[in-house]
Amino acid sequence: MIYSFWMYDRHCECIYSRDWHRSAAHEDKEDLQKLIYGSVFSLRNITRKLSDDDAFLSFQTSKYKLHFFESPSNLKLVLITDPMMSDACNALRQIYAGLYVEYVVKNPLSPIEHPRGTGVDNDLFNMGLDSFVRSLQGFA
């Protein structure tokens, strides 16, 4: 089961988010996106301190699993799934290379930075992401 997808730019700004299976409705989405960023950022820093790894791959609790991928330009991609899901770092890498770079970075009309509020707003990216995530094993 895939719950949601989040993308943060290098200024810690959430530039894209999307829900699929939503159960516990969070009252405040802005709070949620900050909490997710906070935990991902802290765990990444701990990983870097303890080892030569660039970042962690995933973490899990009893009810969900969070997969993480960071691009060389510090774009952070986060996928939240149920704990049974196998590592989805490659899927995130594909989303970055196949969808974000293709449809957002290479789009001359898309802004390079996403100041507060706008974020990635691109139909091709939206549709591509939706069909890619739905095609992943363990989506439903």
Place this chain on the structure above:
Amino acid sequence: MGVKSIYILNKAGGLIFQRDFGDSLSKLDSNDYLVIAGTLHSVHAITTRISPVAGSSGLTVMETPSFSLHIFQSQTGIKFMILTDRQQYGIDSIASRIHHLYSDYVMKNPFYTLEMPIRCEKFDRYLGAYISTVA
């Protein structure tokens, strides 16, 4: 191979025990270990709040390309953090064994003050002996 490092945190997130086994992890100074412990303590609390499903526990496992971090919380709120190889299996039994050693040689030590750093020679000795047997 096996267990790389063990951290024990008290209820407030203070580091009361830390020991590395082998030298596959970077050496840090003692202040860094306190920071890591404190950070993990808060991340553990935050991760219960970002759950898409109600009633989630805190962070239990984190995987990186070179190690995994497992967190076990005892009934009394003490956290055991175990850093192992990614291939290590049977972490649950390792954790419960460490909890046993903690109960036997730390909690039953009349000179140990609750929530304070663990300086119990016997605990050190038995822990070292046990970890060296973990394949």
